[in-house]
Amino acid sequence: xxxxxxxxxxxxxxxxxxxxxxxxxxxxxxxxxxxxxxxxxxxxxxxxxxxxxxxxxxxxxxxxxxxxxxxxxxxxxxxxxxxxxxxxxxxxxxxxxxxxxxxxxxxxxxxxxxxxxxxxxxxxxxxxxxxxxxxxxxxxxxxxxxxxxxxxxxxxxxxxxxxxxxxxxxxxxxxxxxxxxxxxxxxxxxxxxxxxxxxxxxxxxxxxxxxxxxxxxxxxxxxxxxxxxxxxxxxxxxxxxxxxxxxxxxxxxxxxxxxxxxxxxxxxxxxxxxxxxxxxxxxxxxxxxxxxxxxxxxxxxxxxxxxxxx
Numbered sequence: 001x002x003x004x005x006x007x008x009x010x011x012x013x014x015x016x017x018x019x020x021x022x023x024x025x026x027x028x029x030x031x032x033x034x035x036x037x038x039x040x041x042x043x044x045x046x047x048x049x050x051x052x053x054x055x056x057x058x059x060x061x062x063x064x065x066x067x068x069x070x071x072x073x074x075x076x077x078x079x080x081x082x083x084x085x086x087x088x089x090x091x092x093x094x095x096x097x098x099x100x101x102x103x104x105x106x107x108x109x110x111x112x113x114x115x116x117x118x119x120x121x122x123x124x125x126x127x128x129x130x131x132x133x134x135x136x137x138x139x140x141x142x143x144x145x146x147x148x149x150x151x152x153x154x155x156x157x158x159x160x161x162x163x164x165x166x167x168x169x170x171x172x173x174x175x176x177x178x179x180x181x182x183x184x185x186x187x188x189x190x191x192x193x194x195x196x197x198x199x200x201x202x203x204x205x206x207x208x209x210x211x212x213x214x215x216x217x218x219x220x221x222x223x224x225x226x227x228x229x230x231x232x233x234x235x236x237x238x239x240x241x242x243x244x245x246x247x248x249x250x251x252x253x254x255x256x257x258x259x260x261x262x263x264x265x266x267x268x269x270x271x272x273x274x275x276x277x278x279x280x281x282x283x284x285x286x287x288x289x290x291x292x293x294x295x296x297x298x299x300x301x302x303x304x305x306x307x308x309x310x
Contacts, residue, residue, distance in 0.1 A: 009042070045137045048114060051263065052082065056145035059086035059116035061178040061205075062302070065255040071262040076272045078263045085256055089205075090120045093177075094114060096247050096265075097203045097302055099125050105172035108132065108163050111179025115142035115155065120152035121175070122146075131157045132165060163187040168194055173201045180206050181224035185231055189239035193309055202241060202307040205249070209300050221287050229303060241307040249302040250295050257292030261285055 052058050063085025069078065097103060099121070107127040109118040115138070118131035131142050142157040149155075153295075158165070162183050174192045192202055209215060209226045219225040233243045264285045273281065294300040 005285040006052050014251050016083070020092045028211075035063055042074075045114070045135070045141070049141075051079065051267070052086075052116075055114070055116075056148040057119050058141075058145065058176070059083070059089070059090070060113040061086060061117075062089065062253050062256040062292045064088040064092055065259050069259060069262070071076055071265075073262070073266065075263065075266040078259065078266050080084060081259060082263055085259060086116070087120075089253070090117060092207055092249075092252075093174075093203070094120075094124065094222045097201075099167075101129050103173055103175070103203075106130075106170065108165070108171045108192070110165075110174055110176040110192070112138075112142070112157075113179075114138055115145055115157065117175065117177050118142070118155045119145060119149045119151060122151040123149055127154065130171070131155055131159065132160055132162060134159070134161055158236040161266060163191045165191060165195060168293040171195050171200060171292040172197055173203065176202075176204045176206070178206050180204050180232075181218070181222075181226055185227055185235040186238060189235045189241060189307075193239040196309045198309060202305075202309075204303075204305040204307075206303065206305075207300055208303055210296075211299055214294060214300060217287070219308075220232075221284075226300070229301070229305075233303060236307045240310050242310055243305065244308050245304075245306040247304040249304055250298060250300070254292055256293035257288050257295065261292070264288065278294075284308060 042155065048060055049055070052060060063082065065081070065085045066088050067081070067084070069081045071078075073081075093099075094103070103121050104125045104127055107117075107121055107129045108122070109129050109131045110134050112118050112131040115131045115133075118129040121127040122129050133139065136159055139157045139159055142155065143152070144159075146152045146155040160166070162179075175197065180188060191200075196202070207218070207226055208227050208229050215226045229246065236243055244287070264281060268281050269276070291300060295302065
């Protein structure tokens, strides 16, 4: 596998540009509404299927790269490596969170995307999963994939804003895999705490930072203003939740961003792009590479958090 320095070298000027933009005291992006998030993911659905499909377990999150790969490989080969790494992350989280004991009952998957994680918990652990998305276009795909996976009786999609999910004391656990970054933390924890039964658990895997310029960069590129681990702890405590464990996955997940950058390059090689598409890919490639760089320096952390309702 190429060294980090070699992977970063071709994009160094663009990354330096992004660093200077991030440090510039320009007006910060406005908060992203749930309607904007819905529009973003509705528009992105076909792109997600192209890059991470065909399913049924389609994931839109990072992964653990456990096997060597050729960064100049074909799109289809690198796509398989991406999916394998995403499944590896799910298996790792299941072990950390003792899924056989904690994720085998009524589970709420908050910000489920196309339902890959929901299917994972249902197929591997027999969980009854409510798959929550704010993107209306995802509902039919989740239903279709649940049928393909043989678990339509276990996975039910729900179209809802995460902070307005209906119900009280009806779930044993709630999960948010790289989705809480899109949501206002305090209202989210308050709603999830109300949805959990006594002793229920909240499991979160996401990215965190204390640097405002990185928060702003994520906000501009993905509409996901990152928070700090302290913000999450305080929001949980205010909602009557105790933070029970924090597992640092930063260096475990950092190599994924080089793999993701390789997939973006392969996508450019396999088809002719117009000028707007090429500019978008160049920007995405630079951002993905910068995220990996900032993870190795621990300016960005990847953490797995576990909360319990008191």
